[in-house]
Amino acid sequence: xxxxxxxxxxxxxxxxxxxxxxxxxxxxxxxxxxxxxxxxxxxxxxxxxxxxxxxxxxxxxxxxxxxxxxxxxxxxxxxxxxxxxxxxxxxxxxxxxxxxxxxxxxxxxxxxxxxxxxxxxxxxxxxxxxxxxxxxxxxxxxxxxxxxxxxxxxxxxxxxxxxxxxxxxxxxxxxxxxxxxxxxxxxxxxxxxxxxxxxxxxxxxxxxxxxxxxxxxxxxxxxxxxxxxxxxxxxxxxxxxxxxxxxxxxxxxxxxxxxxxxxxxxxxxxxxxxxxxxxxxxxxxxxxxxxxxxxxxxxxxxxxxxxxxxxxxxxxxxxxxxxxxxxxxxxxxxxxxxxxxxxxxxxxxxxxxxxxxxxxxxxxxxxxxxxxxxxxxxxxxxxxxxxxxxxxxxxxxxxxxxxxxxxxxxxxxxxxxxxxxxxxxxxxxxxxxxxxxxxxxxxxxxxxxxxxxxxxxxxxxxxxxxxxxxxxxxxxxxxxxxxxxxxxxxxxxxxxxxxxxxxxxxxxxxxxxxxxxxxxxxxxxx
Numbered sequence: 001x002x003x004x005x006x007x008x009x010x011x012x013x014x015x016x017x018x019x020x021x022x023x024x025x026x027x028x029x030x031x032x033x034x035x036x037x038x039x040x041x042x043x044x045x046x047x048x049x050x051x052x053x054x055x056x057x058x059x060x061x062x063x064x065x066x067x068x069x070x071x072x073x074x075x076x077x078x079x080x081x082x083x084x085x086x087x088x089x090x091x092x093x094x095x096x097x098x099x100x101x102x103x104x105x106x107x108x109x110x111x112x113x114x115x116x117x118x119x120x121x122x123x124x125x126x127x128x129x130x131x132x133x134x135x136x137x138x139x140x141x142x143x144x145x146x147x148x149x150x151x152x153x154x155x156x157x158x159x160x161x162x163x164x165x166x167x168x169x170x171x172x173x174x175x176x177x178x179x180x181x182x183x184x185x186x187x188x189x190x191x192x193x194x195x196x197x198x199x200x201x202x203x204x205x206x207x208x209x210x211x212x213x214x215x216x217x218x219x220x221x222x223x224x225x226x227x228x229x230x231x232x233x234x235x236x237x238x239x240x241x242x243x244x245x246x247x248x249x250x251x252x253x254x255x256x257x258x259x260x261x262x263x264x265x266x267x268x269x270x271x272x273x274x275x276x277x278x279x280x281x282x283x284x285x286x287x288x289x290x291x292x293x294x295x296x297x298x299x300x301x302x303x304x305x306x307x308x309x310x311x312x313x314x315x316x317x318x319x320x321x322x323x324x325x326x327x328x329x330x331x332x333x334x335x336x337x338x339x340x341x342x343x344x345x346x347x348x349x350x351x352x353x354x355x356x357x358x359x360x361x362x363x364x365x366x367x368x369x370x371x372x373x374x375x376x377x378x379x380x381x382x383x384x385x386x387x388x389x390x391x392x393x394x395x396x397x398x399x400x401x402x403x404x405x406x407x408x409x410x411x412x413x414x415x416x417x418x419x420x421x422x423x424x425x426x427x428x429x430x431x432x433x434x435x436x437x438x439x440x441x442x443x444x445x446x447x448x449x450x451x452x453x454x455x456x457x458x459x460x461x462x463x464x465x466x467x468x469x470x471x472x473x474x475x476x477x478x479x480x481x482x483x484x485x486x487x488x489x490x491x492x493x494x495x496x497x498x499x500x501x502x503x504x505x506x507x508x509x510x511x512x513x514x515x516x517x518x519x520x521x522x523x524x525x526x
Contacts, residue, residue: 014525020500049139063367072357082119089224108223143191150520160370171381262435267321282481304399350427362413430497
């Protein structure tokens with residue numbers, strides 16, 4: 001039980017349905033859908049679309065989507081990959097000849113074709129109960145009537161506004177400035193686009209007026225995108241990858257998602273006695289950081305378009321994890337994981353919904369960097385993701401940029417299962433942080449027995465770009481101990497990640513929802 005005299009909040013308990021999201025309006029819309037006869041699939045799609053207006057710097061229909069789904073009355077978990085491909089004309093040789101060592105972040109070259117709309121359409125047709133137009137109606141309403149900008153959203157908006165280019169500045173600034181907390185933001189162009197999709201289906205986006213607007217804007221920015229490429233966009237059902245951590249099974253999305261990174265990291269940490277360590281102490285943070293360095297090094301070598309991945313079994317092997325764990329010094333930070341194991345914090349929204357029939361959805365939706373590429377379509381104001389920034393420009397790399405390929409993706413939904421039963425759909429937003437966030441939340445629950453909201457609230461740390469980011473929730477004594485181990489410790493400007501989760505307590509018939517205070521959202525049930 002939490003200390004009720006200290007700041008914090010309780011988890012949310014309900015029986016008939018639950019949603020946890022990063023924005024209250026989206027959570028409310030999800031519950032409305034459930035109470036109106038929809039199932040978890042309907043609620044998740046409707047909430048995701050609302051997040052595109054409530055948090056436009058994070059997500060939108062110009063981005064991608066990954067889904068894990070547990071159907072009602074079953075324990076199997078299905079993966080749906082809604083990530084788009086690079087245009088056929090993307091040429092890594094040209095980019096290298098222009099002097100690029102990495103994919104340019106805010107150019108049309110980084111824009112992969114948005115896959116989310118096709119994914120939502122397929123998910124709705126295959127698993128939903130309501131008509132697709134009903135799912136778009138709340139987002140259309142909020143685009144027209146406006147949304148008061150929430151505090152965390154305003155913070156992110158102001159930090160990223162300079163990346164907006166051309167028409168995007170007209171659509172996403174108010175009188176040339178990012179909106180302040182409480183200011184009403186409207187998107188009439190986006191409302192018009194959503195209404196067309198509601199009337200004509202996914203083809204309005206990929207082959208109709210909206211596609212024409214997107215293509216004209218991308219080609220004007222130098223993109224090689226074509227109508228044929230948009231029309232060919234199709235999501236794919238796949239099989240989750242699974243890792244065993246003590247009494248829990250961790251279900252992750254397969255490549256081109258980075259879910260295998262979380263499983264490898266968890267497998268490395270099996271070699272250490274985490275329950276014997278202070279959950280908020282320096283040693284746990286150190287071991288987690290070293291495991292992350294090694295797991296992410298493997299990610300950067302092997303994760304790519306599924307057609308180009310040939311070392312997935314190696315990443316998932318416990319023998320690989322054990323060999324990597326042996327490289328960890330318990331008292332000294334490693335300087336270069338790449339050399340030792342020779343044998344980027346971005347914007348995303350995550351939500352989860354469970355309904356009365358225990359259909360459960362774990363959904364993540366993103367335009368990658370804050371405001372994506374910074375490029376928006378002229379008429380409708382659709383922000384384009386810059387998922388192509390996930391490609392490598394190293395010749396011969398499995399993840400080398402190329403026409404028609406899907407880049408390595410950071411966004412990963414997840415599930416935990418215990419005793420053969422689905423226990424918790426969850427996700428932790430935050431770009432590269434996500435695998436570490438998954439492992440941190442899982443070990444908070446499995447190794448330390450924390451309550452769900454406390455497990456999400458607990459302070460976090462993450463090694464990135466040569467420094468160890470340590471949130472202010474840690475004491476200065478912990479930061480000093482980590483420095484003595486050789487870590488370059490900094491307090492991050494932006495909090496690490498943002499988690500949403502729902503525990504399914506079958507014994508009591510209760511749903512337990514929790515939402516990260518690092519975001520503006522909440523869990524709601526009925």
